[in-house]
Amino acid sequence: APFRVDVVTIFPEYLAPLRQSLLGKAAERGLVSIGVHDLRQWTDDVHRTVDDAPYGGGPGMVMKPEPWALALEAVRPSGTRLVVPTPAGRPFTQAMAAEWAQEPGLVFACGRYEGIDQRVADWAADAGPVSEVSIGDYVLAGGESAVLVMVEAVTRLLPGVVGNRESVEFDSHADGLLEEPSYTRPASWRGHEVPPVLLSGDHAAIDRWRRAESLRRTAVRRPDLLPAEGLSDADRALLDG
Numbered sequence: 001a002p003f004r005v006d007v008v009t010i011f012p013e014y015l016a017p018l019r020q021s022l023l024g025k026a027a028e029r030g031l032v033s034i035g036v037h038d039l040r041q042w043t044d045d046v047h048r049t050v051d052d053a054p055y056g057g058g059p060g061m062v063m064k065p066e067p068w069a070l071a072l073e074a075v076r077p078s079g080t081r082l083v084v085p086t087p088a089g090r091p092f093t094q095a096m097a098a099e100w101a102q103e104p105g106l107v108f109a110c111g112r113y114e115g116i117d118q119r120v121a122d123w124a125a126d127a128g129p130v131s132e133v134s135i136g137d138y139v140l141a142g143g144e145s146a147v148l149v150m151v152e153a154v155t156r157l158l159p160g161v162v163g164n165r166e167s168v169e170f171d172s173h174a175d176g177l178l179e180e181p182s183y184t185r186p187a188s189w190r191g192h193e194v195p196p197v198l199l200s201g202d203h204a205a206i207d208r209w210r211r212a213e214s215l216r217r218t219a220v221r222r223p224d225l226l227p228a229e230g231l232s233d234a235d236r237a238l239l240d241g
C-alpha cells in the first residue's frame with residue numbers, strides 16, 4: 001500500500017506543492033497517496049468558525065477543539081501517528097523522519113493563530129502516537145510550511161522515491177555529521193579550483209578527504225553534532241591533519 005499522508009488545514013491551497021515534483025511523481029507511481037482536508041468542513045455554524053479567544057486572556061485566538069476532533073475522527077486511521085507542528089515542540093530531526101518513514105502513514109494538523117487548544121493533542125493520544133514537533137527555533141504563521149518540510153523529508157526516504165539510494169544514505173545528518181562540499185566540472189572556474197585530491201583517481205585518498213571535510217565542517221558549523229564521547233583516534237587525526 002502507498003504511504004498515506006493526510007493534512008488538515010484551513011488553507012488547503014497552501015499544500016499544492018505536495019502534488020508537484022518528486023512527490024507528485026511518487027504519487028503517480030503509487031508510492032505515496034496524499035489527502036488535504038479543509039478543517040472548515042467540520043464546522044457547523046454559518047461563519048464556519050475555527051477559533052475563539054484564549055482562556056486566561058492574552059492576545060490572539062486559539063483554534064477550537066470541536067472541529068479538530070471531528071476532522072481527526074474522519075481522516076485518521078486508528079493507530080496512525082498524528083503530527084502537530086508547533087514552535088513549542090521537540091525538534092524535528094532526520095532520525096524522526098527515518099522512523100516515521102517506516103510507518104504506514106501520517107496525519108498532520110496545521111495550527112494557525114496562537115495554535116490549537118492543547119486538549120486536541122492530549123485527547124488524540126488515546127487513538128495513537130502524537131508528536132508535537134518544531135522545525136526550528138523561529139515562529140511561522142502557520143503549520144502548513146512546516147508540514148511541507150516534514151512530508152518532503154519523510155517521503156524522500158521511502159523506497160523508490162529517490163532514484164539513487166546512495167544519495168539518501170550519504171546526505172548530511174544521515175550519519176550525524178554534515179556532508180562535505182561537492183564539486184562538478186569545470187575543474188577550474190573563475191579562479192576557483194576543485195580540490196586536487198578529487199581529480200587524483202586515488203579513491204582511498206578521496207575517502208579520507210571527504211571524511212576530513214565532513215568532520216571539519218561539522219566542527220565549525222555544528223559542533224553540537226560531534227559525538228559527545230569524543231572522536232575516534234582516526235577521525236581526530238583526520239580533523240587535526
Ligand code: SAM
Pocket residue numbers: 084085086087088110111112113114115116133134135136137138139140141142143144146
Ligand atoms: N503561540 C504559539 C507559540 O508561541 O508556541 C505560536 C503559534 S504560531 C504563530 C502558529 C502556528 O504556526 C503553530 O500552531 C504551528 O502550527 C506553526 N508553527 C509556527 N512556528 C513553527 C515551528 N517552528 N515549527 C513548526 N510549526 C510552527
